[in-house]
Amino acid sequence: MADVLQKTNTSISDDNRLFEELKETLLREDREALQRLQDILDQPEKLSHKMSPVLEKRLSLFKEAFPKEYKAIIEKIIAEKLANSKEELLEAIYPIMGKLIKKYISLQFQLLRESIDQKMKFSIWHKIKTKSKVFFTGVKSDEIILGDLIDSSIENVFIIQKHSGLLIASTNDDPTLHDDLIAGMMTAIKSFAEDAFDKNGAELEVISYDNYQLLLESYYSYYFVVAVTGNISSAQNAKIHEKMNTFARKNLNRNTVKTGQFSPSLSIKLKSFFLSNPLP
Numbered sequence: 001m002a003d004v005l006q007k008t009n010t011s012i013s014d015d016n017r018l019f020e021e022l023k024e025t026l027l028r029e030d031r032e033a034l035q036r037l038q039d040i041l042d043q044p045e046k047l048s049h050k051m052s053p054v055l056e057k058r059l060s061l062f063k064e065a066f067p068k069e070y071k072a073i074i075e076k077i078i079a080e081k082l083a084n085s086k087e088e089l090l091e092a093i094y095p096i097m098g099k100l101i102k103k104y105i106s107l108q109f110q111l112l113r114e115s116i117d118q119k120m121k122f123s124i125w126h127k128i129k130t131k132s133k134v135f136f137t138g139v140k141s142d143e144i145i146l147g148d149l150i151d152s153s154i155e156n157v158f159i160i161q162k163h164s165g166l167l168i169a170s171t172n173d174d175p176t177l178h179d180d181l182i183a184g185m186m187t188a189i190k191s192f193a194e195d196a197f198d199k200n201g202a203e204l205e206v207i208s209y210d211n212y213q214l215l216l217e218s219y220y221s222y223y224f225v226v227a228v229t230g231n232i233s234s235a236q237n238a239k240i241h242e243k244m245n246t247f248a249r250k251n252l253n254r255n256t257v258k259t260g261q262f263s264p265s266l267s268i269k270l271k272s273f274f275l276s277n278p279l280p
Contacts, residue, residue: 114233152230154240155212157274159252159266160187162222166260171271186225190216217244222257224248226274236279247273 158179159168165187170179193204203223207214213232217224224244232240251269 114235152228152232152236152279154226154274154279155229156225156227157270158183158186158225158227159257159270160223160225161257161260162187162218162220164260167262168222168257168260169263169266169270171267171275186214190223215240217241217248219248219252221254222252228279232279239279243274 156177157171159170160166160183161168165184167179167183172179189207190204194202203216203218205216207216211229213228215224215226215228215237217226226240226244228240247270251266256263256266
């Protein structure tokens, strides 16, 4: 009986050994592959070398499929964002639109007219006029011509909330001028003119009074008023409007004007920007 048990144990031991050898043979390749994979994962350079082609291919496929797969989703997100940010969008694009769309054809005709006027100034009639002034006044001819040219300047600039007429900023230092009253009156005149002569959303752009011209530039929720003395050329007019657009783009947004409160800091910037340099 003992011999039988011994033979049985020996047989089981042999079977186990054969099984282990068989398992080792069958799994050797798997273990080697697993070890190679582990080596790649442990070394970023090797991992990058292996993964880069796969990732580039997946990225390329994603780029090709993105417009078709996600177009509707992106359009919906953009539409919702625009709908929720309408006022901010308008505040951002109004200065740019004002700079790009300023009645180009009309301006060109004005420049042409001024070019003709400039040439006429040096015609024989202009020379006779100048010589007459020299004869009767005793002033030198070059001083007379210079005086004819340098006769305009920016006196004041106001930024006014469009619908309420509240003053946002001003360059005025004269205590006898009531800025709030001026802002309210300007808004009333502007609204009356635009309502009385309704031209499909046209805005009042200039008011002339005695030796003053009030140049207006309207935006979504506010507008500028620039008070100019003397005669300004169309080039100077365009330059002033360009300065209004530039200042609005750099310093104004919906949050700046929505409260309707006067801003001393903005007024300082306004004065420095508009009054520090004379008209060209």
